[in-house]
Amino acid sequence: MIMKEFEVFGNKDTRSGFGEGLAEIARSNNKVVGLCADLTGSLKMNAFKDENPERFFQVGIAEANMIGIAAGMAVGGMIPYTGTFANFSTGRVYDQIRQSVAYSNKNVKICASHAGLTLGEDGATHQILEDIGMMRMLPNMTVVVPADFNQTKQATMAISELDGPVYLRFGRPVMPIFTSSDQEFVIGKADVLQEGTDVTIIACGHMVWKSIEAAKILFESGISVELINMHTIKPLDEQAIIDSVSKTKCVVTAEEHMMNGGLGDAVAQVLSKNLPCPHEYVAVNDSFGESGKPMDLMAKYGIDSPDIVDAVNKAMSRKSI
Numbered sequence: 337m338i339m340k341e342f343e344v345f346g347n348k349d350t351r352s353g354f355g356e357g358l359a360e361i362a363r364s365n366n367k368v369v370g371l372c373a374d375l376t377g378s379l380k381m382n383a384f385k386d387e388n389p390e391r392f393f394q395v396g397i398a399e400a401n402m403i404g405i406a407a408g409m410a411v412g413g414m415i416p417y418t419g420t421f422a423n424f425s426t427g428r429v430y431d432q433i434r435q436s437v438a439y440s441n442k443n444v445k446i447c448a449s450h451a452g453l454t455l456g457e458d459g460a461t462h463q464i465l466e467d468i469g470m471m472r473m474l475p476n477m478t479v480v481v482p483a484d485f486n487q488t489k490q491a492t493m494a495i496s497e498l499d500g501p502v503y504l505r506f507g508r509p510v511m512p513i514f515t516s517s518d519q520e521f522v523i524g525k526a527d528v529l530q531e532g533t534d535v536t537i538i539a540c541g542h543m544v545w546k547s548i549e550a551a552k553i554l555f556e557s558g559i560s561v562e563l564i565n566m567h568t569i570k571p572l573d574e575q576a577i578i579d580s581v582s583k584t585k586c587v588v589t590a591e592e593h594m595m596n597g598g599l600g601d602a603v604a605q606v607l608s609k610n611l612p613c614p615h616e617y618v619a620v621n622d623s624f625g626e627s628g629k630p631m632d633l634m635a636k637y638g639i640d641s642p643d644i645v646d647a648v649n650k651a652m653s654r655k656s657i
Contacts, residue, residue, distance in 0.1 A: 339555040340530045342548055345486070345513040350506035350542075351449040353485040355380025357492025358417055358447075362388055365415065365496055371406055372419045373399045379419035379449050399424045403432040403444070410442040415496055418444065422451035422505060423464035426471060437501045438474040445495050446471075447504045452592035453620065453637055454509045454542055459627035465620050469597020471503040472570045478502045478523065479569040481591075481599075483544035485513045487567060490521035498523060505541065507592075509630045512545055526573035528580070532562035535648050536580040539590040540566050540599050543618070543639065547590050550644035559648065569599055574606045581607065586614040586651040590644050592634070595619040614654035616647035 362368040362384055369391045370384050376394065385392040395402040399420055406416035418425070425448035426433070437444045448467065455463045472479045478498060482488040488506050495502045515527075529544075530551060539547040544565045551561040562580050566573065581587050587607065589600035600617040607613060620637050634640045 353488030357489035359383040422448035454630035463625035526576040532560035543590040549641035
């Protein structure tokens with residue numbers, strides 16, 4: 337049994353990956369336009385704005401209008417990227433997204449920062465934990481939750497090539513960069529970060545790094561982890577799930593999201609149809625968050641690396657039942 341060594345290329349927030357990716361793709365594609373709801377700095381859209389002032393539209397604190405404008409721009413052949421906090425990108429404008437974007441399959445990229453508990457001190461009203469579920473339920477919507485700065489940059493550029501609505505979710509805190517800057521991002525294709533035989537851990541977003549930490553702890557106790565970065569929640573890489581769980585016979589899903597409706601439920605649907613097995617969730621259990629430091633909140637709400645370790649031990653104990 338071998339534990340892979342993950343090289344860390346520094347530490348940076350995933351929202352900065354979005355900002356760099358948006359600026360870069362705009363240099364080669366003049367159809368890309370940016371819209372922001374009064375949070376240009378928070379979304380790291382300044383470079384795009386400075387380089388393309390004629391293609392940047394500051395709509396103010398009017399998120400519903402922003403989605404409507406973006407839908408109209410898509411009809412005109414542009415590729416609009418909207419930017420605001422995840423709560424305002426989804427919960428505040430769900431009707432506009434459903435009616436004006438998803439229903440008519442518009443080529444709008446809904447880019448959402450400050451998602452989940454790791455928004456931190458802004459508190460429960462801003463820490464949306466329901467957005468993955470809300471967006472994956474919409475027909476025609478692609479849902480992408482990259483794991484680190486480099487992958488967020490690559491995902492931001494990759495979605496410009498997809499004709500249709502996309503929800504791209506990223507965050508505020510500084511986290512380790514462990515994917516290569518030249519690694520190709522393929523929508524709908526999971527990354528198997530490490531092969532193993534005892535348990536499958538499937539994670540997305542910030543929880544991928546937490547799962548790497550957990551895998552190291554588990555390795556020291558003799559447990560072989562197969563670790564999957566499921567950066568695309570929809571369309572889900574079902575074959576990667578089936579192939580992995582066919583070996584390990586149990587699975588843990590880890591996400592910075594509500595237990596209901598997110599990655600865990602998406603994986604559970606696949607397994608219930610194809611390969612029923614013990615499955616433990618690491619997710620927020622039917623609760624709003626609160627104001628606090630991001631890592632403290634992850635620990636309090638049960639989505640830290642020790643929680644993944646506990647979930648693995650529980651899932652493995654159920655394999656013989």
